[in-house]
Amino acid sequence: MSEKSRKGARTSSRDRAAGGNGGDRAGTGRTGRTSSDDKAGKTAVPERVSVFKTYKLFIGGKFPRSESGRVYEVTDSKGTWLANAPLGSRKDARDAVVAARKAFPGWSGATAYNRGQILYRVAEMLQGRADQFAAEVADAEGLSRAKAAAVVDAAVDRWVWYAGWSDKVAQVAGSANPVAGPYFNLSVPEPTGVVAVLAPQDSSFLGLVSVVAPVVVTGNTAVVLAAESAPLPALSLAEVLATSDLPGGVVNVLSGRVAEVGPPLAGHQDVNAIDLAGAAGQRAAELEAAAAENLKRVLRPAGTDWTADPGPDRMLAFLETKTVWHPIGV
């Protein structure tokens, strides 16, 4: 934490978030300055010092710090210090890929019904912590509390929407193929494997959910790099995921720099696909080129409107089609 940000802020944004849901963010900032809360002044009762949350990575169902020991400052849209986020390294990326790979057989092998229930559970958990996320989204994106709450609602709804896809996508994307011969022939979609997801920079939470849910609902596992300058909603989402029956390693959340974590993910030989939503321009081109090394499936950045009806495309982008033949005869 730098002196500059400490002095520059009359209070931490995290104090302003207090009073909502859950006491973990209530209280004053570490600056010791008075709160802007009117009541605080009137009562003259010594202000309670709040407990800050240490934001951590989410890898394999655990919450480690970056192996590098580094953090970076996260501020709100006005430059006010919010927290120190772990500055993920290439080794964190490597560990996350290992965790995602380990989780893949179990998650892809789970029934679609089970995956749908778990995604729905994520929505339930998120709903219960909606105020917390509204506050974090408001800070992260400079939105009013009402607008931020609407974003969180949309994110909850998105989880629900994708949860319902789990046992339908195969019926939409698969096919029975009438081949010209005595063969039973069926095409079914299957998850492609471990998907690296560079979460969108312009939508720290709804955008994040909109790229993570379609990857995992079909049975892929994900390594997600949170929006670089607004990683806190993503890191908090990990807490929701950890308490939603989602097996450890299915979603792994990193925070840090696209420039640092993107290339090792794009070049990783055990990553099957990459969503470049959070990259742009020359950086995206470089990552796509790196992804060619093992022919990752690449979803290019496309200026997506994260509030719009997503359609099935993001799910389909990370599905393989497997076609099975068998003779018909006695």
Next chain:
Amino acid sequence: MAFEYAPAPQSRAIVDIAPSYGLFIDGEFVEGTSGELRKTISPASEEVLAEYTQAGAEDVDRAVRAARRAFPAWSALPGAERAKYLFRIARIVQERSRELAVLETLDNGKPIRETRDFDLPTVAAHFFYYAGWADKLPYAGFGPDPRPLGVAGQIIPWNFPLMMLAWKIAPALATGNTVVLKPAETTPLSALFFADVCRQAGLPRGVVNIVTGDGATGRALVEHPDINKIAFTGSTAVGKGIARAVAGTDRRLSLELGGKAANVVFDDAPIDQAVEGIVTGIFFNQGHVCCAGSRLLVQESVAEEVLESLKRRMATLRVGDPLDKNTDIGAINSAEQLARIRALADTGEAEGAERWSPACELPGSGFWFAPTLFTGVTQAHRIAREEIFGPVLSVLTFRTPAEAVEKANNTPYGLSAGVWTEKGSRILWMADRLRAGVVWANTFNRFDPSSPFGGYKESGYGREGGRHGLEAYLDV
């Protein structure tokens, strides 16, 4: 005396090859800018069949501009009208199928039995299948009004020249794209004849353009700025290069690349049919098949029995003149490919695997390789990991289903796999776990226009065939 098959050669009089070919651009054959010509030979005799044009970047540009000019009208044509052109092509291919089969056999070296009974029927079927889609695209599941991408650059390999052309051109045209197609440098002739099929079908000029040449021509096509889509079938190494080349552009890409498929035979397999499936899996088309079952994984308890049957069966394979109707295995497509197969087979021996081939007399001229079996192969051997693309089978054993899956999936490729067992639940269990785009259970190397084909992992992305095959040419 014994019952020996006398030569039964298919007459080549049915096909009339011109001494020299230009490029098919904007509905007519034109000379290349540089005037550089290449020769295409018959790999069975090394006889020069014809000269063809090495297209340079300027020629590719001409072809792309012709395709671009043709695109607005072609894509605006009602689907039902586009369909009729494709139906016409399908019919003309059927009518000329023997001519095209002989041509393909001459230029490629594959047996006439295969071009006649497999390649050409499949080509016609593919055009028929996609013809029917052209006016039904709103119902294909890609939105109410799916749009074509524009100009597609298509690069195809030498192993199934005309069939790969059909797999590329049929869906592209059905969806309203126009194409510039480059056939492989060792097998340009059937694509050039296809240009004449387009002429007979009255296809509007510029909708299909054929540019011939080597890798440089392909590169020019990939790098052309006015291409909207690249479709490539070929080696994984070249595929990766193309993926790098289109990185950061909005050009769409589909890739159908290499493979090292496992053909898994359990102890309760229908052994005789499994042996046929192993033979079809690796010796079909001289093993020049990306989805070839080049790794035989046989359960230890039946390994000896299966290998004995396999060797007996391999001894009946007839290697020789591709135009002989009784030939099972024809010529290796090129001297380069033969050298690669030889080098990898030698590696197999050097690494300690045991090599076996049936006694078979190979012709004196041309490029030939006897059907070959390696036993005692382990996962670490190069012949168990690298695509040989020739009639060379590596045999490994396994003890349990889990081990079979683990070994089958232990490769960067994921194009196809085979399973042989009479137990239904085991088939489904295996099919579920094999990481491959096509799983053949109790059969192998079956293809159909309605059946999606394409790989996992480094075998590429996108699917060809079926409803899925439309997606590669639609803006979705």
Next chain:
Amino acid sequence: MPTVPAYGPDAAGRLAEMADVTASDSALRRFLHGLPGVDAVGLQARAAALGTRSIKTSAKAYALDLAISMIDLTTLEGADTPGKVRALSAKGVRPDPTDPTAPSVAAICVYPDMVPVARKALDGTGVKVASVATAFPSGRAGLPVKLADTAEAVSAGADEIDMVIDRGAFLAGRYREVFETIEAVKAACRRPDGTSAHLKVIFETGELSTYDNVRRASWLAMLAGADFIKTSTGKVAVNATPPVTLLMLEAVRDFHAATGVRVGLKPAGGIRTAKDAIKYLVLVNETAGEAWLTADWFRFGASSLLNDLLMQRQKLSTGRYSGPDYVTVD
């Protein structure tokens, strides 16, 4: 393991070594159901592929003569008369009156009561007398009747007996009963001088319904001492087909590999053209191998086939297509 013919003196010893698998109904069932399954589509595809072999010029000339020499020229009609049998016998001995180089057929196949007529007509010609027996074609009679039927034909001079199995017993799983019947009929084929008529066992494959059953019936009959296994009576809707013949060729090949005993094969019924016959020879050549390509080990049960072979033979020697007026009607 040296090869012994099924009808030779050493075959019994080889079969005795397999006695444990035939000792009881349950042992026999376990063995027959433990044979590798047959994938119908794969079998048919292989037979069709072999059907595309092109046999021309010298190979065709050889094949036509070979096929003629393998024919069991057959008449099995209620309307058969001594005159008809004598005419057929004459034709079998010298099929093409205009061309003495045309080989004789292998045998003349008749009902038991016609055996004396055929015997008389064929003595000294080298053409064998074959007789159906065992309540042909249905086999629906008691064992004593079947044995008497067989013994009568043998004593009347039959060189070969074509028996039928009880398909009902086989389909009902009474394998041991079928086995014992074959053994008994084989015993009934014995002559007072210690020699035996050769026994062909007809399965009526068109009634066995599955290829798996055909493989089991083949092994059952071979274990019981069949000298030949034969597809059909010619009296039902589905007779010999290339896939069934291919499958039975695999069975005689595998039985030989397992026991050293060579058993012959006779497809019968529905083989009418030279083109068909040559396809069958290709099946033999590429499945069991050339050791079976003699009348000792492969026969065609046919009547009209001979004339087509003769017409094709004339075409090859003259270069002109022949017509039915240039072969004899018998």
